[in-house]
Amino acid sequence: MRRQLLLKDINVPGIQSYDVYRRQGGYTAVEKALRGMSPEQVTEEVKLSGLRGRGGAGFPTGLKWTFIDRKSGKPVYLVCNADESEPGTFKDRYLLEHIPHLLIEGMILASYAIGANTAYIYMRGEFRWIFPILERAIAEAKAAGFLGSNILGSGFSLEIHVHPGGGAYICGEETALLESLEGKRGNPRLKPPYFPAVMGLYHCPTLVNNVETLATVPSIITMGGAEYARIGVGKSTGTKLISASGHINKPGVYEIELGLPVEEFIYSDEYCGGIWKGRQLKAVVAGGSSVPILPADLILKTAKGEPRLMTYESLAEGGFQTGTMLGSGGFIVMDETTCIVRNLWNFTRFYHHESCGQCSPCREGTGWMEKVLHRIEHGEGRPHDIDLLDDVAKKIEGKTICPLGDAAAWPVSSAIRHFREDFEYHIRYPEKVRNPKHFEIEPLVPRRHLATA
Amino acid sequence: MGTQSQHNTTFSPETLELVKRIIARYPEGKQKSALLPVLHLAQAEFGGWLSTETMDYVASLLDIKPIEVYEVATFYTMFNLKPVGKCVLEVCRTGPCALRGSDDIIEHLQKKLNIRDGETSADGMFTLMTVECLASCGTAPVMQVGDHYIENLSCESLDEILDRLRAQHEQKAS
Amino acid sequence: MAKITIDGIETEVPDGTTILNAARQIGGAIVPPAMCYYTSLQQSGGKCRVCLVRVAQASARDPRPLPKLVASCSTPVQDGMIVENITSPDVLEARKGVVEFLLINHPLDCPICDQAGECDLQDLSYAHGLATTRYEEERRTFEPIDIGDKIKLHMTRCILCYRCTYVADQLTDERRHGVLNRGDRAEIGTYIQKAIDNDFSGNMIDVCPVGALTDRTFRFKSRVWFTRPLDAHRNCEKCCGKVVLWTKGEEVLRVTARKDKYGEVHEFICNECRFEHKNLSDWVVEGPRHIDRHSVISQNHYEKINLVALKKEIERQIQFQKGRTNGNNPNALTA
Ligand SMILES: Cc1cc2nc3c(=O)[nH]c(=O)nc-3n(C[C@H](O)[C@H](O)[C@H](O)COP(=O)(O)O)c2cc1C
Ligand code: SF4
Ligand code: SF4
Numbered sequence: 010m011r012r013q014l015l016l017k018d019i020n021v022p023g024i025q026s027y028d029v030y031r032r033q034g035g036y037t038a039v040e041k042a043l044r045g046m047s048p049e050q051v052t053e054e055v056k057l058s059g060l061r062g063r064g065g066a067g068f069p070t071g072l073k074w075t076f077i078d079r080k081s082g083k084p085v086y087l088v089c090n091a092d093e094s095e096p097g098t099f100k101d102r103y104l105l106e107h108i109p110h111l112l113i114e115g116m117i118l119a120s121y122a123i124g125a126n127t128a129y130i131y132m133r134g135e136f137r138w139i140f141p142i143l144e145r146a147i148a149e150a151k152a153a154g155f156l157g158s159n160i161l162g163s164g165f166s167l168e169i170h171v172h173p174g175g176g177a178y179i180c181g182e183e184t185a186l187l188e189s190l191e192g193k194r195g196n197p198r199l200k201p202p203y204f205p206a207v208m209g210l211y212h213c214p215t216l217v218n219n220v221e222t223l224a225t226v227p228s229i230i231t232m233g234g235a236e237y238a239r240i241g242v243g244k245s246t247g248t249k250l251i252s253a254s255g256h257i258n259k260p261g262v263y264e265i266e267l268g269l270p271v272e273e274f275i276y277s278d279e280y281c282g283g284i285w286k287g288r289q290l291k292a293v294v295a296g297g298s299s300v301p302i303l304p305a306d307l308i309l310k311t312a313k314g315e316p317r318l319m320t321y322e323s324l325a326e327g328g329f330q331t332g333t334m335l336g337s338g339g340f341i342v343m344d345e346t347t348c349i350v351r352n353l354w355n356f357t358r359f360y361h362h363e364s365c366g367q368c369s370p371c372r373e374g375t376g377w378m379e380k381v382l383h384r385i386e387h388g389e390g391r392p393h394d395i396d397l398l399d400d401v402a403k404k405i406e407g408k409t410i411c412p413l414g415d416a417a418a419w420p421v422s423s424a425i426r427h428f429r430e431d432f433e434y435h436i437r438y439p440e441k442v443r444n445p446k447h448f449e450i451e452p453l454v455p456r457r458h459l460a461t462a
Numbered sequence: 463m464g465t466q467s468q469h470n471t472t473f474s475p476e477t478l479e480l481v482k483r484i485i486a487r488y489p490e491g492k493q494k495s496a497l498l499p500v501l502h503l504a505q506a507e508f509g510g511w512l513s514t515e516t517m518d519y520v521a522s523l524l525d526i527k528p529i530e531v532y533e534v535a536t537f538y539t540m541f542n543l544k545p546v547g548k549c550v551l552e553v554c555r556t557g558p559c560a561l562r563g564s565d566d567i568i569e570h571l572q573k574k575l576n577i578r579d580g581e582t583s584a585d586g587m588f589t590l591m592t593v594e595c596l597a598s599c600g601t602a603p604v605m606q607v608g609d610h611y612i613e614n615l616s617c618e619s620l621d622e623i624l625d626r627l628r629a630q631h632e633q634k635a636s
Numbered sequence: 637m638a639k640i641t642i643d644g645i646e647t648e649v650p651d652g653t654t655i656l657n658a659a660r661q662i663g664g665a666i667v668p669p670a671m672c673y674y675t676s677l678q679q680s681g682g683k684c685r686v687c688l689v690r691v692a693q694a695s696a697r698d699p700r701p702l703p704k705l706v707a708s709c710s711t712p713v714q715d716g717m718i719v720e721n722i723t724s725p726d727v728l729e730a731r732k733g734v735v736e737f738l739l740i741n742h743p744l745d746c747p748i749c750d751q752a753g754e755c756d757l758q759d760l761s762y763a764h765g766l767a768t769t770r771y772e773e774e775r776r777t778f779e780p781i782d783i784g785d786k787i788k789l790h791m792t793r794c795i796l797c798y799r800c801t802y803v804a805d806q807l808t809d810e811r812r813h814g815v816l817n818r819g820d821r822a823e824i825g826t827y828i829q830k831a832i833d834n835d836f837s838g839n840m841i842d843v844c845p846v847g848a849l850t851d852r853t854f855r856f857k858s859r860v861w862f863t864r865p866l867d868a869h870r871n872c873e874k875c876c877g878k879v880v881l882w883t884k885g886e887e888v889l890r891v892t893a894r895k896d897k898y899g900e901v902h903e904f905i906c907n908e909c910r911f912e913h914k915n916l917s918d919w920v921v922e923g924p925r926h927i928d929r930h931s932v933i934s935q936n937h938y939e940k941i942n943l944v945a946l947k948k949e950i951e952r953q954i955q956f957q958k959g960r961t962n963g964n965n966p967n968a969l970t971a
C-alpha cells in the first residue's frame with residue numbers, strides 16, 4: 010500500500026491553519042527535537058533517513074547539513090528555496106499553498122540542527138496569493154510559541170521571513186538565489202569560493218534546501234531516520250512528490266513511494282490515468298524540462314529490458330545514452346501527436362530567455378540553439394543544422410559557471426539522440442511542418458519508439 | 463542619504479511603515495536586500511510599472527545608487543518598465559502549457575483584443591504578455607492576472623473571463 | 637606553498653594562487669588566455685570561460701581528475717595539482733567553442749574599430765581560429781552611444797566581461813553605469829542618458845578587452861600600429877602619473893595607462909592625465925614603450941611571434957605528456 014507522509018493530511022479541511030494542523034499532530038516533531046534531541050542528533054536522523062535533496066540535484070540532505078561551518082563566529086542562515094520555476098514542476102506550490110505549517114515545522118528543525126536563528130523563504134514572486142498564506146502561518150506559529158525567542162524554553166530562537174523573487178528561473182540556482190536575496194541581479198556565484206555552506210548569504214554559512222526537502226524533515230524526526238529509510242528502494246529512500254503534466258488523463262501532484270514502476274505511474278488510475286484521448290505514448294521528460302527526454306520504450310523499460318522504476322538510480326540507468334534523471338520530479342508526458350522539435354524549440358527558448366548572461370557559452374549558445382531550432386521548426390532547416398545543434402550543445406555542456414548551461418544542453422542532445430527522425434522530417438518536408446499542428450494532422454508513423462498500448 | 467529624489471509621489475504612510483518593517487527583516491546595513499519586495503510595492507502603488515522616477519525614489523529609500531535599481535529591475539521579468547493596461551494578462555507559453563494548447567490561447571487573445579505580445583488594447587484595459595512556466599503545469603493552460611492564476615483555460619472560457627475581468631475593473635473604478 | 641604542474645612544467649606558488657597566475661609565473665605558451673579576469677579588479681574573472689583548463693589531478697592528496705574543465709582564473713591551486721592547458725585536446729576544443737561564442741554576436745568590424753591592433757578578442761581569434769562561418773543567424777545590434785564627452789560605447793562589440801563595472805565600483809566614487817537586462821539581451825549602459833564623469837572613469841577604456849569602450853578624444857583617428865608608443869610621466873596629485881603616450885611625430889594622439897604583457901594595468905591613471913594633457917611638453921618622456929604582447933602591434937612593429945618556436949614548444953609538451961605516461965622521468969624535460 011502506498012504511504013503518504015507529505016500529503017496525508019492535505020485534504021483535511023482547514024489544514025492551512027495552525028489549529029487544524031496541530032490537531033493532526035503537527036509540531037510534535039519540533040517538541041520531540043527541542044525537548045529531547047541535540048542538534049547533532051537531529052542531523053544524524055536526517056542522515057540515517059537517506060533523504061536526498063528534492064530540488065533537483067538529489068544531494069544527501071543530512072550530509073549537506075554537516076558542511077555548515079558552525080565555528081566561523083558568523084551567523085548561520087537557513088534559506089528555503091521556494092523559487093519553483095523548472096518547467097513541469099509545481100509540487101512545492103502545492104505544499105506552500107495548502108499545508109504551510111509543514112514547511113515551517115521542517116524549517117524549525119533544520120534551523121535547530123544547523124544553528125540558524127534567521128531563516129528566509131525565497132518564493133517566486135508570481136505566487137502572490139501565497140505570501141499572505143505563509144505570513145499568516147508564520148504569525149500563528151509564533152503566537153503558539155514555535156517561532157520567536159526561546160522556543161519551548163529550549164534557548165533556541167528563530168525568525169522566519171518570506172522574500173519574493175522578481176521573475177527569474179535562474180534564481181532557483183542556490184547561489185543566484187542568494188545574490189537575489191541580497192537585492193542584486195540573479196547572477197550565480199563562482200564555486201569556489203562561494204560554497205553556500207561556508208560563504209553564503211552575506212558571506213555567512215548558509216543552508217539552502219528545497220521546500221519539499223524541508224517539509225519531509227518532520228516525518229523523519231517523528232518516525233525516526235531508520236524507519237524512513239525503509240520506504241523506497243536502495244539509495245532512493247522515502248516518498249517523493251511528482252508533478253505530472255502533459256498529455257495524461259489526470260495531471261496533478263502525486264506522492265509516490267520511490268520505487269514505483271514508471272509504467273504503473275503513467276497508466277494506473279491511481280496516478281496519471283493513462284494517455285489522454287486514447288492516444289499512445291511518444292516520450293517523457295521525467296524530471297523537469299532540464300533532464301534528457303526519453304522515448305516511450307526507454308522510459309518504460311531500461312535498455313537492458315528491466316522495468317524502469319521511479320528512483321534516482323533506475324531513471325539514470327544507462328547514463329545519458331539510454332537513461333535520464335529523476336531531477337525535481339516534473340514528469341511531462343507527450344503523446345504520439347507531439348512534435349519533439351517544436352517542444353525542444355519551446356524549451357530552448359525558455360533557457361535562452363532565462364540565461365543570466367554572465368558566461369559566454371550559455372549566454373551566446375542558448376540563443377544560437379533557439380534560432381536554429383526556430384528555423385527547423387518553421388520549415389527553414391538545413392541538413393547540417395542537426396549536427397550543428399548537437400555540437401553547440403556539447404560546447405555549452407560542462408563549460409559554464411552554473412548548471413543552467415547543462416540544463417539547456419541536455420534536452421537538445423537527448424532529443425537529437427532519440428528523435429533524429431523528427432528533425433530529419435522537418436528538413437525533408439519543410440512545407441508540411443509550416444502548420445504548427447503538423448503531427449496532429451499527420452502523426453509521424455511508423456515510430457520505432459511508440460509503446461504499444 | 464544617496465540621491466535626492468524628484469519624485470512627486472511618495473509611498474502612502476502605510477506603505478512606508480511596511481517598507482520599514484521589510485527592511486527590518488534583514489541585518490543592519492543589508493537594506494539592499496529589501497529591493498525586490500520594495501520594487502513590487504512600488505509597481506503596485508505607482509500604476510503597475512516602474513518609471514525612472516519611481517526607481518530613483520526606491521533607490522533613495524534604500525540608500526543605494528540608482529544604477530543598482532536599474533540593473534535589478536531590468537533583470538527580473540515581473541517588473542514592467544513601461545506603462546501597462548489596467549489588467550495584465552500573463553499567459554504561460556512554456557512546454558507543459560504548450561502541450562495543452564497555450565499557443566491557441568495566446569492566438570485567441572491576440573485576435574480578440576487585436577494586440578500582440580507586450581501590447582495594450584486600444585481601450586487601455588488589457589495588456590497581453592507571454593511569460594515562462596508559472597508552476598501550474600498540472601492545470602495548464604494557465605495565465606496570471608494580478609494576484610491570481612486562472613487555470614485550465616480554454617478558448618471558449620476566455621471570452622467569459624475577459625468580460626468578468628472588465629466588469630471587475632469597471633466596478634472598482636466607479 | 638603549493639607545487640603545481642602545468643603542461644608538464646612544474647612550479648611552486650603561494651597557497652591560494654590561482655592556476656592562471658601560477659601559469660603566468662611560468663610564462664610562455666602555456667599561459668591560458670583571459671578575457672574577463674583582471675588582477676587588480678576584485679571579483680573579476682570566471683565569466684568568459686576562455687581560460688578553462690583541465691585538472692588531471694586535483695591534489696597530491698586527491699589524485700583524481702576534476703570532472704569538468706575549470707576556469708583557471710578563479711580556481712586556486714592545490715599542492716600536487718596537475719593541470720593541462722595546451723596539452724589537452726579537450727581544452728583546445730572547448731576554447732575554440734568559447735571563442736566562437738564570443739564572436740557570433742560580434743560585428744567583426746575590425747577595419748573600422750579603434751581597438752584593432754590591440755584587441756584581445758582579435759588576438760584570441762587569430763590564435764584559436766576564426767570559426768564564425770557556422771553562425772548564419774542575425775546578430776544583435778545596438779547604436780553606438782556617447783557616455784559623457786570622453787568615452788564612446790559600441791555595445792555591439794562588448795563581450796560582457798564586467799570589468800568596466802568593477803572599475804566604476806572600485807575606482808570611482810559613484811558608479812553610474814552597469815549591466816542592464818538579462819541573457820544575450822544584456823547590455824552595458826546607464827539606463828537613462830547619464831554622463832559618466834569622474835576622476836577615474838577613463839580607466840574603463842583601458843580595461844575593456846575589446847573596442848566597446850573607446851577614447852573619444854583619440855585625435856586624428858589612426859591605427860595604433862602607425863603610432864609610436866612612449867613611456868612618460870608627469871607629477872600628478874591624483875594618480876601615479878605614469879602613462880604611455882601614443883604619438884605621431886610631435887603629436888600626442890592618446891594617453892593610456894601602462895599595460896603589462898597580459899594587457900593589464902596595475903597603476904591606474906586619472907582623467908586629467910588621460911584627457912587633458914595632449915602636449916608632449918606636458919610630459920617627461922622616458923623612452924619607447926616595449927610592447928610585450930602577442931598582438932598585432934608587436935607583430936607589425938616589434939618582435940614577431942615566433943610561430944615555429946611556439947609549435948616546437950607545444951610539440952615538446954605533448955612529447956613530455958607521452959613520456960610521463962610511459963613512466964619516464966618527468967623532470968627530465970622541464971629543466
Ligand atoms: C538553473 C537551476 C534552477 C534551479 N531551480 C530550483 C528551484 O526552482 N527550486 C529548488 O528547490 N532548487 C532549484 N535548483 C537547485 C538548487 O540549486 C539547489 O540545489 C537546491 O535548492 C538545494 O536544495 P535540496 O538539496 O533540498 O534539493 C536549481 C538549480 C539550477 C542549476
Ligand atoms: S550558465 Fe547561464 S545562467 Fe549560469 S551563470 Fe552562466 S550565463 Fe548565467
Ligand atoms: S564594455 Fe568592455 S569592459 Fe565593459 S563589459 Fe563590455 S567588454 Fe567588458
Ligand code: FES
Binds near residue numbers: 710
Ligand atoms: S579569464 Fe577566466 S573566465 Fe574569463
